[in-house]
Amino acid sequence: MADTKKEHELIVTVSPHIKDEETTSRIMWSVNLSLLPAVLMGAYFFGPKAVFTMALSIISAVLSEYIYQKALNKKVAINDGSAFLTGLLLGMNLPASVPFYIPIIGSAVAIVITKQLFGGLGFNVFNPALIGRAFLLISFPKLMTIWTQPDAAFVYLDAKTTATPLGILKEEGISKLIEIFGDKMNLYVELLKGHRAGSIGETSAIALLIGAAFLLYKRYITWHIPVSFLGTATLIAYIFGGKSAETGKMILFAGDPVLHLISGGLILGAFFMATDYVTCPSVKKGQILFGIGCGFLTMLIRIKGGFPEGVMFAILIMNCFAPLIDRGFKSRVFGAVKIKESKK
Amino acid sequence: MALATFKGGVHPPDKKELAKNEPIKEAKSPQRVLIPLSQHLGAPCKSIVSIGQEVKKGEMIGEAGGFVSAPVHSSVSGKVIAIGDFPNAMGKMVTSIVIENDGKEEWTNIKDNPDYIKLSPEELKEKIKAAGIVGMGGAAFPTLVKLSPPKEKPIDTVIINGAECEPYLTADYRLMIEKPKEIIEGLKILMKVLNVNKGFVGIEDNKPDAVQKMKEAAKNEPNIEVLALEVKYPQGAEKMLIRAVTGREVPPRGLPMDVSVVVQNVGTALAVYEAARYGKPLIERVVTVTGEGINRPANLMVKVGTLVSDLIEQCGGLKNTAGKVISGGPMMGFALSSLDTPVTKGTSGILALPEEGIAHAEDFGPCIRCGRCIDICAMGLMPSMLSILSERGFYEDAKEYNLFDCFECGSCAFVCPSKRPIVQLIRLAKSLVKP
DSSP, rough: OOTOOOOOGOOOOOSSSOOSSOOOOHHHHHHHHHHHHHHHHHHHOOOOOHHHHHHHHHHHHHHHHHHHHHHOOOOGGGGSSSHHHHHHHHHHTTTTTTOOOOHHHHHIIIIIIIIGGGGGGGOOOOEEEEEEEHHHHHHOOGGGOOOOOOOOOOOGGGGGGEEOOOHHHHHHHHHHHHHHSHHHHHHHHHHHHHHHSSTTTSSOOOHHHHHHHOOOOOOOSSSSHHHHHHHHHHHHHHHHHHEEETTEEEEEEEEEEEHHHHHHSSHHIIIIIIIOOOGGGSSSHHHHHHHHHHHHHHHHHHHHHSSOHHHHHHHHHHHEEEEEEEHHTEEEEEHHHHHHHOOO | OOOOOOOOOOOOOOOGGGGTTOOEEEEOSSSOOOOOESSSSSSSOOOOOTTTTOOOOOEEEEEESSSOOOEEEEEEEEEEEEEEEETTSOOOOOEEEEEOOOSSBSOOOOOOOOOOOSSSHHHHHHHHHHOOOOOOTTTBBBBHHHHHTTTTTTOOEEEEEOOSSSSSSSHHHHHHOOOOOHHHHHHHHHHHHHHHHOOOEEEEEEEEHHHHHHHHHOOOOOEEEEEEEEBBTTTTTTHHHHHHHHHHOOOOTTTGGGGEEEEEEEHHHHHHHHHHHHHHSSSSEEEEEEEEEBBOOEEEETTTTBBBHHHHHHOOOOOEEEEEEEESTTTTEEEEEEOOOOOOTOOOEEEESSTTTTTOGGGGOOOOOHHHHHOOOTTOOOHHHHHHHHHTOOOHHHTTGGGGGGOOOOHHHHOOOOOOOOHHHHHHHHHOOOO
C-alpha cells in the first residue's frame, strides 16, 4: 500500500469542494491590463513626463499599501493588484505637467486614508483613486489644472499649456473648439484619438473603449453602469447642453452629446471608475440607478457647476449611496412574488 | 428552442467522462456491513434485532421511529455481531448495526408480482413504506411522506429527477441508460399512488443518450413527458427542477407540494418499482466511485452498509495524489474524515479529489462586492451580504437577507473570486439563530 494515500492525510473541509479559477488578483490585474491601450496613448501624446507621473503614482500607491500593512502587522497583499490599480487610475487622472510630489501625495491619500483606514480592500466607501484626485484638486487647484498641449510634450522642457476641450466649451462655447480644431469632423476624430489637452489617461476615447470591450467580453464588468451612466449624460447633454453663440444662454435640445462623451473623463469614469466593485452597488437593478445618478450629477456639474468637469465628484457622491441602493434593491427571493400573486 | 431551466446557476466542469462509460457492476459483497439506523431525514429507527441473531438478506432490522422515518433492512445474510454508535459521513455518531456476512446471500421471501400495477394506491404505498424507501438523490427524505400530502395540498404532477447536476456523478445516468423501462414503471406507480396523470422526467442536456433512452421507454405513455434541461448547476435541486419543468415557483421556505408537485430521484423511482413488483426493500444502490484521485473509476451496485474503504479498494485504491475523499458530489458532498464510513441509502457517489486544486478555506480574502454570487444564486439571495453579516457575528441581521432560504448548493462559494467560505458562514449563522 506504499503508493496509496493514508487516511489520516485526508483533507476535510466544508462543501463545495471545487472552486472556480477566477481570483481577486486575476480580476485586478486584468483591469490593469485593460488600461494599457489608454496608458500607451497617454504616453504617446504627453511624452516621458506622463510616464514618469503614472509610474510615481503606482509606486507610491503600492508602497503606501506595503508600509501600512507592515506597520499594522497585517498580511501584505500588494500582489493582488488592487493598490497598483488605484495608483494607475490616479496617475491616469492627473495632468502630465504636475510636479513629482503630486502623484506621491495623491496615492498616499488614496491608499492610506480612503482604503486602508476604512478596513482595506472591500471596505472602502469611496473610490480611492478619485478621493486621491479630489484631495489634490482641492489642495493644489493651480497645479492640477495646468494642462499640457499634447504635441508639445516631446519638447519636454518648454511644454505649452492650454485649456481642456471641456474648459473651452464652458468658457467660450463650441464655436471656439471648432475654430481650434478646424472643422467639426476633425474635432471628433482628434478627440477620439485623444489628441487634446486633459488628464493623461482620459483623452483617448478609442483606447479606453478597447480596454472596456475587453472587460465586457471577460465579464469583469457588465453593461449596467456604463450604459446608464453614459446614456443619462448623453440625454442631458442633448437637452440642456446647447448654448446660444451670441448671448451664451441655454437653448433646449441643441446640445452636442458626442462632444460631451469624448471630450472629458466620461469614458474613463463610466467604464473603469464607476464600475469599481467595492464602491458601486452589487445588485444589477441598483447599478442602473447608480449609473443614472452618476450621469445626472456629471452633467449638472458640467453645465451648471463651477468646474468644467464633473465625473469625479459625480462618482464620489454616488459612492455614498451605493450601500443604500443595495438595501433598496435587494434581489428577489425565488418564489417570493408568487406568494403575493396568490394572496390577491 | 431554448431548453427549460431556472434563473442563475453556475457551470462547474462536469468531469462525468471519468465514470460515464462504466456499466453498473455488482460490488463485491463485503465481509461485514455497518448499517446506520438513521440514514434519512427525520426520526432514527429503533433496532429490532439483538447481538448474535441470524438475519436474512432483506430482513427488517430497524423499524421506523415515526411518521417521518423509514425502516432499514439487512443487506446481507448473516449474524448481528455488534450494535453501537459509529460515525456517519458527516462525522456524527449514529447508532448502527454490524452484521457479519455469511456469504450465502439468502433472501427473505421475495415474490415476483407482475400484476403490481393493479394494486390499489394504498397497497402500493404499504409496499413503499415496508421497503424503507427514501430519496436517493442525497437528502434521503422518506418517500412515503412525500406520497402522503395533506388534503389541502392536492398534487397534480410527479417529476422524476434525472438532472444529476453534481459534477463527476454518473449513477443516475447509468440507471437511465441501463434501466429506463423500470424507471418509467416506477414513475407510473408514483403517479398511481398520488392519483396524478401528469408525469415528467427531467434530464440535463449533457446526457443526450439518457434522454433518448428514457424517451424510447416512455413512448407508449401519453401522460409521461421526458424533458431535456439546460446544463446548469443546481438544475437538480427540487425547486429549480420544478421551475424548469412546470414554470411554477415553490414559495420561500415552502415545499414542492405547495405547488402541487412531487419530485423523486431516478434511483428512487427504480426502488419504488422493485418494491412494488418484488417487495424488495431498499438494501442496495448505485454508487459512482470516481475522481482524479481514484485508480479505476466505476459505477457499482453497492449494498447499504458497505464501507467506503471496501469500495475504494475494489476500484484500485487511492492515487498518491488524492487529497480528499467526499461522500456525494463535489458541490454539496461531505468530506470524509474516515474511510471506514458506510454507504447509506443517500450515498450517490464516492469522490476522490486530488490534493492539488483543493481550495483551502484559510486562504480566503475579503469580499470585494463583485456581485457574482448575487447574479448566480438560484434562490435569488445575496450570499455576499450573508457571509459578511455572519463573519461579523450579526446572525440575526442575516435573517433579513433570507438566511433560511439558502439550501447550501455551494454555487456562491464556487464563483467567489476571494474564495470565501460562504456556505460555511451561512451554515454557522443558521445554526446560531432560530428561523
